Amino acid sequence: DVVLIDDPAPQVRRITLNRPEKRNALNHALRGGIIRALQAADADPAVRVMIVRGAGKCFSAGYELGGGNEGQELPWYTPGGDGHWPRHVTQGWMSIWELGKPVIAQVHGYCLAGGSELATGCDLVYVAEDAKIGYPAVRFGVPDMHFHAWLVGMRMAMEMMLTGDSISGAEAAQLGWATRAYPASELD
Numbered sequence: 001d002v003v004l005i006d007d008p009a010p011q012v013r014r015i016t017l018n019r020p021e022k023r024n025a026l027n028h029a030l031r032g033g034i035i036r037a038l039q040a041a042d043a044d045p046a047v048r049v050m051i052v053r054g055a056g057k058c059f060s061a062g063y064e065l066g067g068g069n070e071g072q073e074l075p076w077y078t079p080g081g082d083g084h085w086p087r088h089v090t091q092g093w094m095s096i097w098e099l100g101k102p103v104i105a106q107v108h109g110y111c112l113a114g115g116s117e118l119a120t121g122c123d124l125v126y127v128a129e130d131a132k133i134g135y136p137a138v139r140f141g142v143p144d145m146h147f148h149a150w151l152v153g154m155r156m157a158m159e160m161m162l163t164g165d166s167i168s169g170a171e172a173a174q175l176g177w178a179t180r181a182y183p184a185s186e187l188d
Contacts, residue, residue: 003033004055011048013041020056026114027064032075034118035092042099051104052122058109060118062137063089086144089114093121093145107169107178108187113137117145125177127169128184133177134166151177 004016015037017024024030034052041047054060078088096103105122111133119125119133127133135143138161148157152175160167173181 001033002027002030003037005037007047008051011046012051013037013044013047013049014051014053015041017052017054017060020054022064022068023058023061023110024054024056024115025062025064025068026060026118027068028072028075030064031089031092035075035095038096038099038103042101047101049102049104050099051106052118053106054108054115056109058115059105059107059111059131060115061110062113062115089117089144093117096121097123106187107131107133108184112166114144117143117147120145120147120151120177124179125172126187127172127178127181128187129168129170129181130184131169131172131181132166133169133172134160134164136164136166138162139164148177151175 002018004018006014008014015034017030019025019030038050041050074088078084078091102123105119105125107119107125108128108131111119111131113135116133116135148160156175169178169181172178
């Protein structure tokens, strides 16, 4: 299963991205599974908060780039035409903000490109101090969710968007992208 769901404490639903062999690359099945699990938890009266995290060595290295979507339908409808992909992924991640219950991103390891967009769509973001957060894909394109300037300020956002360089979890918390940073051993 590409999404694991458990309840680690009363009133807490945890959604784990489960493609560790692919660094939790966000293919259509995984993106749809995340959103469906969050919506189901939001509708469950026994749940008060949701946590999204990644299995294995990282949160998510980003969108699936190599054949991992073959034979899969897009997980939700988005009107076609120019800009279809950015509208599609933004529609999904922004739908997290529409949920009635808080969603926490628990970030360790890589949180890149689409992974950083998923985390940005969450209400709170708790990171390992040594996590690597960024959007290296700006070296060949633009981010689908232009959130950086809102969270880290214009100058740092400009540097991140021009270089594609990552920041650490500690830097992400200091700059305001993440809520707080913890030593990796204490993140859970």
